[in-house]
Amino acid sequence: MIKIKVENLVKVFGNQPEAAMKLLAQGFTKEQILEKTKQAIGIGGVSFDVHEGEILVIMGLSGSGKSTLIRCLNRLIEPTSGKIYIDELEVTAMTLKELRELRQKKLGMVFQRFALFPHKTVQQNVEYGLEIQDVEPGLRAQKAVSSLELVGLKGWESNYPSQLSGGMQQRVGLARALAIDPDILLMDEAFSALDPLIKREMQDELLALQNRVKKTIVFITHDLDEAIKIGDRIVLMKDGLVVQQGTPEDILTNPATEYVEKFVENVDISKVLTAQRVMRNVGTVAYLKDGPRTVLRKMQDAGISSIFVVNNDYMIQGIVMAEDAAAAIERGEKSVSEIIRRDTPQVVPGTPISELYTMMSNGSYPLAVVDDDSKLLGVIIKGSIIAALAGRSES
Amino acid sequence: MLLFIPKLPLDKGIEAIIDFLTTNISFITKAISRVTEGGIEAFISFLLYFPPWLIIILIALVAFLITRSRGIGIFSLIGLLLIWNLGLWTATVTTISLVLFATFITIMLGIPLGIVAALYEGFYKVIMPILDFMQTMPAFVYLIPAIPFFGLGPVSAAFATVIFAMPPSIRLTALGIRQVPVELIEAADAFGSTRMQKLFKVQLPLATQTMMAGVNQTIMLSLSMVVIAAMIGAGGLGGEVWKAIQRLKTGMGFEAGLGVVIIAIIFDRITQKAAGRKNT
Numbered sequence: 001m002i003k004i005k006v007e008n009l010v011k012v013f014g015n016q017p018e019a020a021m022k023l024l025a026q027g028f029t030k031e032q033i034l035e036k037t038k039q040a041i042g043i044g045g046v047s048f049d050v051h052e053g054e055i056l057v058i059m060g061l062s063g064s065g066k067s068t069l070i071r072c073l074n075r076l077i078e079p080t081s082g083k084i085y086i087d088e089l090e091v092t093a094m095t096l097k098e099l100r101e102l103r104q105k106k107l108g109m110v111f112q113r114f115a116l117f118p119h120k121t122v123q124q125n126v127e128y129g130l131e132i133q134d135v136e137p138g139l140r141a142q143k144a145v146s147s148l149e150l151v152g153l154k155g156w157e158s159n160y161p162s163q164l165s166g167g168m169q170q171r172v173g174l175a176r177a178l179a180i181d182p183d184i185l186l187m188d189e190a191f192s193a194l195d196p197l198i199k200r201e202m203q204d205e206l207l208a209l210q211n212r213v214k215k216t217i218v219f220i221t222h223d224l225d226e227a228i229k230i231g232d233r234i235v236l237m238k239d240g241l242v243v244q245q246g247t248p249e250d251i252l253t254n255p256a257t258e259y260v261e262k263f264v265e266n267v268d269i270s271k272v273l274t275a276q277r278v279m280r281n282v283g284t285v286a287y288l289k290d291g292p293r294t295v296l297r298k299m300q301d302a303g304i305s306s307i308f309v310v311n312n313d314y315m316i317q318g319i320v321m322a323e324d325a326a327a328a329i330e331r332g333e334k335s336v337s338e339i340i341r342r343d344t345p346q347v348v349p350g351t352p353i354s355e356l357y358t359m360m361s362n363g364s365y366p367l368a369v370v371d372d373d374s375k376l377l378g379v380i381i382k383g384s385i386i387a388a389l390a391g392r393s394e395s
Numbered sequence: 396m397l398l399f400i401p402k403l404p405l406d407k408g409i410e411a412i413i414d415f416l417t418t419n420i421s422f423i424t425k426a427i428s429r430v431t432e433g434g435i436e437a438f439i440s441f442l443l444y445f446p447p448w449l450i451i452i453l454i455a456l457v458a459f460l461i462t463r464s465r466g467i468g469i470f471s472l473i474g475l476l477l478i479w480n481l482g483l484w485t486a487t488v489t490t491i492s493l494v495l496f497a498t499f500i501t502i503m504l505g506i507p508l509g510i511v512a513a514l515y516e517g518f519y520k521v522i523m524p525i526l527d528f529m530q531t532m533p534a535f536v537y538l539i540p541a542i543p544f545f546g547l548g549p550v551s552a553a554f555a556t557v558i559f560a561m562p563p564s565i566r567l568t569a570l571g572i573r574q575v576p577v578e579l580i581e582a583a584d585a586f587g588s589t590r591m592q593k594l595f596k597v598q599l600p601l602a603t604q605t606m607m608a609g610v611n612q613t614i615m616l617s618l619s620m621v622v623i624a625a626m627i628g629a630g631g632l633g634g635e636v637w638k639a640i641q642r643l644k645t646g647m648g649f650e651a652g653l654g655v656v657i658i659a660i661i662f663d664r665i666t667q668k669a670a671g672r673k674n675t
Contacts, residue, residue, distance in 0.1 A: 076581055104587035115582040119600045129586040132596070180586070 003184065003216040004050035004073065009082035011068050011240075014039035017080045030239045042068040044240040045082070050184075055210060055217040057231030059224060065240035066220045070188050073218065074107045075099055086184070104133050108177030108215075112189035114169045116161040122148070122172050123157035129180040147179040148172075150209065167198040174206075178213070187219045191226065203230055224263065228252070228272050236260060248272055268354065269389060275356060276349035278388040279369045279378030285310050286320060286336065292328040295320050295336050308368055308376060309340050315374045318342040319365055346370045349377060353385055360385070417543040428545040435496055435549050442488045450488075451475040458661055462668040467661075474657035483632065483654045490621055490631035490658060493549055497556040497617045502610060505561045509568025509609075510594070519569060526562040534559045534620055538627050552624030560616035567609030571602030607670030614662045622655060632658070 012020045020039035023032070030041045043065045050056045060066040071077040073084060075091065084091040086106065094102065108129070116125050124131075126144040135143075148154055151171040161169055170190060177185055191199045207230060210217065221227050227234050228248040235245040244256040252272050255261035284302045286295045286309045299307050299322050309317045318340035328339050345359050346368045359367060360382055367380040442450060454475060459468030478487050512519045537555035545551040575598050583593045599606075625633030632654045639648030 071581075074585060076584055100587040100589065102587070103585060107585070109582070109585040111578055111582060113578050115576075115578040117579060117582070117597060117601075128583075128596075132586060132588050132592045176586075186585075 001052045002049045003052040003087065004218070005083075005085040005088075006049070006073075007047050007083040007085075009043055009046045009069070009072060009084065010080045011042035011065070011072060011077060012039050012080045013042050021081065041065075041240050042077075043072065043079075046237075046240070046242050048235050048242065048245055050216055050218060051233075052216050053214050054232040055219055055230055057219045057221060057227040057234045058237060059221055059227040059231075059234050060237035061222055063239070064237040066222075066237050067188060068240075069237070070186050070218060070220050073186060074103055074109065104129065104180065106183045107186060108180055108182035108184070109186040110170070110173045110177050110188065110190040112192055114161070114166075114173045114193070116169055116172055116176075118161055120160075121157065122153065122159050122161065122164070125161065125172055126176045126179045128176060133180075143179050143181075144175075147175040150178060150213075151175045152205070165198075166194050167202060170194060170202065174209075183216060185215045185217045187217060189220050189222070192221065192223065199226075206230060224267055225271070228267065236263070249274075249277070270354040270357070271352050273353045273388055274349060275347050275351040275353070275367070275369050275380060276378075278353060278356075278384045279349070279380045280384055282308065282376055282379050285314075285376065287311070288317060288337065290336055291334050292325045292336055292339070296322060296325040296329065299325070306365065308344070308379070309336065310376055314376055316344070316346065316368050316370055316376045319344040319368075341365075344368055346374070347380075348372070353388070356380060356385060413540050413543065421544055424544040425546060428548075428550040431496075431550045431553070432548055435492055435553075438496075439489055439492045442492065443485060447479045447484045448476075451479065454661070458665055461665050464664075464668070467664045467668075470664075471661050474661065478654045478657060481650050481654070483635065483651060486630070486632045486635050486651070487654055487658065489549075490618075490633065490655070493553060493556075493621050493624075493629060493631055494614060494617045494658075494662070497553045497560060497621070498610070498614050500553065500557050501561045501564055501613050501617070504557070505564030505609070505613070506568050506606065508561075509565040509606075510572065510599075512565060512569040513572035513598075514594075522565065526566055529558060530562040534623055535626075538624065542627060547628040549629050551627050552621065552629030555624055555627075556617050556620040559620045560613045563612035563616065564606075564609040567612070568602065568606050571605030571609075572598045574605065575601045604670055607666060611663060611666040611670060614666060615659065618655060618659050618662065 010021065010024065012024075014020065014037070016037060016039060019037045020033050020041060023036060024041065024044055028036070030044060033039060033041055046065075046069065048056075058066045058069060068077055072079045073086075073091070075094075079092060082092070086102065089102075091099070091102065117128065120128070123141070123144050126147055127140045130140040130143060145154070145157065148157060151174050153168065153171050153175060156164065156168070156172075161172060164172065170193075173190070191202050194202060203226060206217075219227075219230060231248055233245065233247055234251055236243050236251060238259055244251055244260050246254075249272060251260060252264050252267060252269060255264055284298045284304075284307065286298060286307045288309060288311055290298075290309075295307060295309075299305065305322045307320050309320055311317055320336055320339055321341065324339040324341075325336070328336070333339075344365050347356065347359070348371070349369055356367060360380075368376055369378040369380060371377055451472065455468050455472035458471040459465065462468070475487075478484060508522065512522050534555070537558050538551070541551035541554045545554055579597055579601070580593065583597045588596070621629060621631060622633035622636055625631065625637040628634075632651050635651035636648055636655070639645070639651060
């Protein structure tokens with residue numbers, strides 16, 4: 001379901017936007033328009049959708065118009081033309097009163113420099129959105145406390161922002177946005193001011209939090225690694241225009257323009273490609289009822305040296321190695337249950353390849369890719385990872 | 396070329412305006428003057444009704460409680476006792492009352508004007524040069540038109556004082572509000588604050604410190620003006636100084652001057668501490 005719809009949004013900074021709009025329609029670039037009309041194009045006609053419950057990352061370097069764009073979504077900056085819909089209501093046509101209501105109820109915003117009120121305690125900061133809605137103090141405090149708990153800041157309620165570290169201040173910022181229980185979170189370079197370790201920690205926590213609260217998140221960043229890590233989809237911007245939008249994988253594997261290609265060439269592809277992308281079909285499997293002879297025969301037919309054992313529901317039980325099967329036959333055993341190695345490594349489809357390396361180098365087993373119910377989905381051997389990495393550089 | 400232009404009748408023009416205003420509205424201002432003068436005098440008599448030592452202890456206590464500094468408390472106590480000893484108590488009470496009254500009026504006018512100036516760019520651009528004018532015009536000049544409107548006495552003095560002391564309170568209120576970081580304004584807007592909520596919950600609390608600096612300056616300017624205003628019969632410590640000048644009595648002038656200094660230091664420390672204490 002589409003939560004936010006942006007149609008042909010334009011923002012011109014200057015006193016004669018009409019002149020700039022005309023040139024823009026004729027296809028002049030940002031620089032040419034600036035030179036001719038002295039009007040700066042912030043956003044030059046941008047359209048995209050944000051789906052309910054996804055994290056959409058708007059990514060671009062400074063001057064690409066991404067911060068202007070996110071401020072247009074809640075009209076902190078008034079768009080020059082174009083339309084924005086939230087839940088099918090036209091934001092761009094709202095009166096100030098309706099807009100205030102929308103901001104109070106549906107939109108939570110997190111800022112790059114935290115923007116906490118220095119004269120208010122952590123708790124009062126988190127309560128701010130509720131305070132201006134005249135929520136009664138008891139309920140307000142209760143919501144603020146549970147929101148602080150959500151971001152792991154329980155016990156800091158009566159401190160002032162200046163007494164907190166940067167990472168903690170941004171947690172307060174996040175808690176303040178979550179306290180009003182908005183449908184949508186607007187995050188403007190929310191982690192850019194934090195140092196790298198804290199930043200990574202906050203990204204992980206945001207993802208974990210998102211799993212629980214399921215908001216629609218619009219996240220602005222200039223950091224491609226960050227975009228890839230947290231984005232379900234990415235909108236890549238340059239000079240006020242969208243150059244490409246799609247999943248992180250789309251953008252990395254099929255860059256739309258030379259600009260995107262240049263942009264993504266330094267990205268560590270192994271962080272992006274996932275187990276799902278490189279896994280192979282399982283092919284033959286063994287069942288618990290199979291004897292060692294059957295199992296060995298299956299391996300010989302498929303030309304493999306180990307085989308996964310599953311139960312009747314296709315849930316993985318372990319792995320049997322060819323040499324163990326041969327030894328069991330010599331010992332005259334009738335069942336494979338004695339020789340199943342149950343410590344076989346398992347990963348979920350979303351695991352990035354970078355994490356698979358270490359798991360693979362530790363043992364000689366292939367990796368089993370399983371779903372949440374331990375059902376076997378596919379198998380990864382060393383060769384498939386190398387092939388996937390190589391395949392990209394060819395394209 | 397300029398030599399051939401006759402002197403512009405600027406003085407006649409100003410006088411005509413003042414004359415017009417005097418004949419048409421002075422009955423109102425005179426009435427205001429009478430009521431206000433009654434109020435000021437009642438306040439002075441109220442303070443003089445109590446024994447000086449009681450008021451002195453009270454002031455010292457207030458100074459101590461606000462500043463949380465024993466030094467300032469003791470200074471206030473000794474300084475005021477000295478004034479009492481010098482026989483300047485009545486004059487001092489008059490001066491304090493005048494300064495408080497003028498400051499009160501100044502703040503009541505200055506802070507709202509400062510807020511409007513901070514929020515409306517157009518008004519800001521209009522009022523800033525006027526404030527420059529008000530502040531640089533020699534203070535004595537305000538005394539002259541004050542008399543036809545309010546008559547001789549403390550109200551005229553207060554009127555001139557208010558005009559002279561108002562610029563810093565307007566200016567610093569506007570400055571304090573404009574200095575609030577733009578991201579905090581954005582945050583207030585992003586959560587759907589109304590203009591008033593933004594003003595009272597974010598802008599004014601964050602501007603308090605700067606605004607208090609304005610109040611401090613207003614009080615200091617009022618004090619300096621109260622002495623000048625003695626020329627039109629404001630009385631008080633300024634009146635004592637004025638008498639000493641006319642009779643060339645150095646010692647008497649110094650005593651009264653010392654009284655002004657002591658009052659100034661007490662007021663200054665109290666308001667400075669009140670300004671610095673806000674915001675952690």
